[in-house]
Amino acid sequence: MYSDLQLTEDRPVYIQVKDYMKRLMLKGGLQAKQKLPSTRELSTLMKVSRSTVLLAYAELEDEGLIYAVKGKGNYVSASIETPEAAANWELDWTTEVSEYAIQAEQYDLMKHGSGAERGEISFTSIAPDEKLFDLHNVKRAFLDRMSLEGEVLLNYGYAQGYRPLMNYLLRYMENKGVDLRGKDILITNGFTEGFDLVLGALRKKSGKALCENPTHHTAIKNLKLHQFHLTGVNMEPDGLDLKQLEHELEASPYDLAYLVPSYHNPTGIVTSPAKRVEIIRLMNKYQVPIIEDGFNEELRYSGSHVSPLIASMGKGNGLVYLGSFSKVLFPGLRVGWIIADAALIDYLESMKRARSIHTSTLDQSLLYQYLSNGNFEKYLKRARTEYKRKYELVVRCLKQYLPMCRISGAGGLHLFVQFPSEYRTRELLAACKVKGVTFTPGDTFYLEPGQGVNTMRLGFSRVSDENIRKGIRIIGETAAQMR
């Protein structure tokens, strides 16, 4: 006892001594009313200074775990009891959980998907490349804001969001052409919480939802978790197949349509201006609210300027816009936003309060300060240049090594690749994995089994130039052998 104290470097020594003694008491190694070693004895046994032991004993007394008797020494508190054995209370949690929990686990791609292993060339991620992060400016933004109002940032904030950031984002959306009359904003823990809140806020009438097919797999998961039946509308090179869309709308009522009009995930397609106008007209006609996912808007490499769909709505209120900088700036900061009709935002605010009180004020204020220091524009310029370079490299490599494929994608951090119909990209993936290369099989993004089995998504943001070349070459060679 005592001499087996093992010190680690990451905590003050007196705290480690205190914790050691506390553990002894709680585990019965030291009993109630038992005398503790003197500070001199313990310091010798533990090979720490006497002042360290004195500090540790003071802390233990402060916590009510020991008491001092003048001239006699320190004793374990009378109230310390060895834990009652309730060890026989064994619940089988697998039978205690809800259908929702079971489905959330089943649909969890991080658990059941094809993850990448260390050392592999992985095209699975569409997260930003952290080498581009301007840490210096992030640190400055933090220190700037902490100096201004650190106490405020660390205490409770408001469910709707941190006011300066809300105002900044409202202006930011206005600059994209959004008419803010009658609308309001809610800050969320990224796109995902925003989407979850909106789905929970909508009254189910038909219980049916429209979406692009293929589409963002997290969105598919969350729509299913909210018990929506999904109808997918096929994608053409300039956006939704409008004939099919109108056909579906005529055939059945829908509670909502989830759409990614710009740099769609996974196809990278930008919906054309003409189709946008028509989509809004149809949704208005059939009174189907649109949930717009604006996640990638900033990452344009070529083609015309793209506005979000909500910018074409005027003061109409049938569209709920979900914004995020997670693909452009820092996903570790969980900050997204919803722009929608003020009445809806009012409900969403109460739901947000009930579920997580508010989004981290630190994240929000750091982001605000970073943005308003003017760092975003500079960062975006640098990031866009770098991603565009990689994007073009991927396109060149694909043309060279996979000349039989059709590729799509005009921006963002990924490209979508369609093989001739006889290919099976899951088989290709299995063969490539052996050679240390992974990608996301495209069927992940489709609603029905058997769809998109000859497609793949290539995320390139975090792959080096050398590995882009090598990886796509390996995919190409492997595909050629499989023919």
Added chain:
Amino acid sequence: MYSDLQLTEDRPVYIQVKDYMKRLMLKGGLQAKQKLPSTRELSTLMKVSRSTVLLAYAELEDEGLIYAVKGKGNYVSASIETPEAAANWELDWTTEVSEYAIQAEQYDLMKHGSGAERGEISFTSIAPDEKLFDLHNVKRAFLDRMSLEGEVLLNYGYAQGYRPLMNYLLRYMENKGVDLRGKDILITNGFTEGFDLVLGALRKKSGKALCENPTHHTAIKNLKLHQFHLTGVNMEPDGLDLKQLEHELEASPYDLAYLVPSYHNPTGIVTSPAKRVEIIRLMNKYQVPIIEDGFNEELRYSGSHVSPLIASMGKGNGLVYLGSFSKVLFPGLRVGWIIADAALIDYLESMKRARSIHTSTLDQSLLYQYLSNGNFEKYLKRARTEYKRKYELVVRCLKQYLPMCRISGAGGLHLFVQFPSEYRTRELLAACKVKGVTFTPGDTFYLEPGQGVNTMRLGFSRVSDENIRKGIRIIGETAAQMR
């Protein structure tokens, strides 16, 4: 046009010029293919430097909004269109929202409760006193961690949590006597998200839940939002009325019991060791999982050392523990944790991923670094001393000005006050508000209308000594007049 540019101080000037021009194009003030003023002209009109205009034009070109014709000037992109008028699309969102959204709004005390106004002496808050925050150490923790792995912190993290923090908290709970065998941890956005996740994860069998009466009003709200029917068990000075508890358990099956065994909200009661043992025995006997809210454990001022209930469970797995530092450290950092059976945590992790991907890595890593720098113990000591002093002041003032009342509370940031039965604290509150003093009427925390109408909760953490004296004196005088 142009000369009405109004510059603000918080953003670089060239960005404000860019945004001004962009807004003009999007709102139709500048039409597709129209020529822009020369940089020299615009600089004169806007009273900004020519280099600023050059920068702004370069940004606009970069965004695809304008194009340059050599020797001629800059032109608005052909693709810019004035927004289509979809202004007639008006949905009535109040009829589009779900029952859940409507209830979340109805139960929202921030909207429908008795909030405090500026300048009032308010005893409504139980948030920590931000004057105690050691900003210096928070800044250092941030810079330490950013320097070590800033890129990692700003990119996507893991749903289960930031590993160093998870390990720290596991050890922290072990030091409270928790047997971690078969258990695991999940990091959440504070207690509230943790509670919401656990409630969503439990299979509804009876649809009934047990709780203390009174209890934490956010917990009542969330239990109701999850459609649980609540049975309240009365509180005695040493914890639950065990006779009533057993009676309820015999009478009906329950899906869960939500308990706050230490420094209960609102009564401040600490459940006695003997009652803790009996509660666990009963819950085990009737197989009712316990959700333990450990929110205030650190704020002990007097009495014996208090362990969480989970520390008495051995390796039994029938209890789900929800931890938070929000009342002790920084609530602006939204970080809480769940300790429970590993199989349950596995489901909760997938639910967490589906709802918000993960908790802010920045918050988690900052908290970890702050804790492992040894700041927590020092801060806690200082905070405890200060809160204890205030606590004792409140007790003295209550005895002086409200001698007819019974008070309870042995720790935390509030006291609970029970008036003789003829008093109505909502009437008292109305009379006190006129005099600039507010508190939380105790009935807020009770399950049934008409209960606790002669009680109030006094949160003292953010009230100055002078205002504590003045406020309680006013409450006392007002109560005397109402007799």
